Amino acid sequence: MMTLIAFLFFVISFLLLLTVVILFQLITVSQENKKLSIIISSLQNLSREVYKLTDQTRFMSAMWETLKEVTNADEFTYFVFDGRDTLIPEYVSGIYKNEILKVRLKLGEGFTGRVATTREPAFLNEANKNPISKHIPGTPHEESSLLATPITFNNKLYGAILLTKLQGKKFNKEELKITEIFTNMVASLIASQDHITTIKNGFTGLISVLVKSVELKDTYSAYHSLRVSLISEAIAKEMNLPDAEVYRCKIGGLLHDIGKIGVPEDLLKTDKPMDVSKSEIILKHPEIGYNLLKKVALLDDIADTVLYHHEWYNGDGYPKGLKGEQIPISSRVISVADAIDAMYHGRPYSQRKSIEEICNELEKWSSKQFDLKVVLAAIQSRSKIEEILVNEFNESIEDYGKIFENI
Numbered sequence: 001m002m003t004l005i006a007f008l009f010f011v012i013s014f015l016l017l018l019t020v021v022i023l024f025q026l027i028t029v030s031q032e033n034k035k036l037s038i039i040i041s042s043l044q045n046l047s048r049e050v051y052k053l054t055d056q057t058r059f060m061s062a063m064w065e066t067l068k069e070v071t072n073a074d075e076f077t078y079f080v081f082d083g084r085d086t087l088i089p090e091y092v093s094g095i096y097k098n099e100i101l102k103v104r105l106k107l108g109e110g111f112t113g114r115v116a117t118t119r120e121p122a123f124l125n126e127a128n129k130n131p132i133s134k135h136i137p138g139t140p141h142e143e144s145s146l147l148a149t150p151i152t153f154n155n156k157l158y159g160a161i162l163l164t165k166l167q168g169k170k171f172n173k174e175e176l177k178i179t180e181i182f183t184n185m186v187a188s189l190i191a192s193q194d195h196i197t198t199i200k201n202g203f204t205g206l207i208s209v210l211v212k213s214v215e216l217k218d219t220y221s222a223y224h225s226l227r228v229s230l231i232s233e234a235i236a237k238e239m240n241l242p243d244a245e246v247y248r249c250k251i252g253g254l255l256h257d258i259g260k261i262g263v264p265e266d267l268l269k270t271d272k273p274m275d276v277s278k279s280e281i282i283l284k285h286p287e288i289g290y291n292l293l294k295k296v297a298l299l300d301d302i303a304d305t306v307l308y309h310h311e312w313y314n315g316d317g318y319p320k321g322l323k324g325e326q327i328p329i330s331s332r333v334i335s336v337a338d339a340i341d342a343m344y345h346g347r348p349y350s351q352r353k354s355i356e357e358i359c360n361e362l363e364k365w366s367s368k369q370f371d372l373k374v375v376l377a378a379i380q381s382r383s384k385i386e387e388i389l390v391n392e393f394n395e396s397i398e399d400y401g402k403i404f405e406n407i
């Protein structure tokens, strides 16, 4: 009997133990699934923010929301590397934000500085017990744990992410791996942004040099293209044109005379009346500009704008004799901006005019040379245009580059 009871006790104990093990497994699986589900939904949310990387604060805020869910950390700091030897906090979230924002970490200094130097992600539980961690004044050093990952791409350091847990909470290897995955994703995005900026700067620098070289051929038009670009943009915005048209006005204004690169310098600088054959060469510059731009990716969209900037609203212009709305709106805007700058700064064949005289001329030539709608918008934005006309633009080439900002 005792043997039977012992046997039953053993069987029941075994079944109970088995149940506990199964339950524990189920709970673990359920927790793992929950964690996986959090990671997936967090990644999904973060991927929606990727296109906003130019707004790094917003992106880092989204990244922090994700890592907070996954690691249960209390504080987040995104350090940017200044390219020399210092890590500067760019985005901080947590109770001690104000204290952390004052920190400047040299490479190798403190736990994060060391991680940035070795390029090896790591965590440090009970940080206060380890001499490598640097205490930030005003923050609790006791019972805090740190996890840092370097932001690197192709061995170039962009910054570091630091997570902090307070009140004795600790990090584990799994949380380190997850944070590393997120940081690597951010690193590749920041690196692409960096490459885009480098390409954009190179491209705008090249355009600026080209425009400037055309202006240098013509002593009467120093900064003319730059002013036409800014005036065209002012008029386009006054007309509430869509962003794409404002872009065409702005960049088309800068490049409208790029075709003069193919016109001999002595023809551009002459102040004597030209014979027919010489003026025919100058009249070719819209087509030369069109043919140049049509071959350049990113600028082919501007080619038509440049081709038609000497067309007249009544059809008396060149090179095609287009009329009214057949002429692209960006060309009609640039035509007015071009005339305003030429009248204000004068030409070998005409005296300088005052703003008052310019407004009268524009009205006089409305519906003949110019589109009345464009002229009315130019008159409406008269004070803005006046500011552009009197600007000295002493910064030279850099001013041309500014045209491409926010594009």
Ligand SMILES: [Fe+2]
Binding pocket: 256, 257, 285, 309, 310
């Ligand atoms: Fe022109």
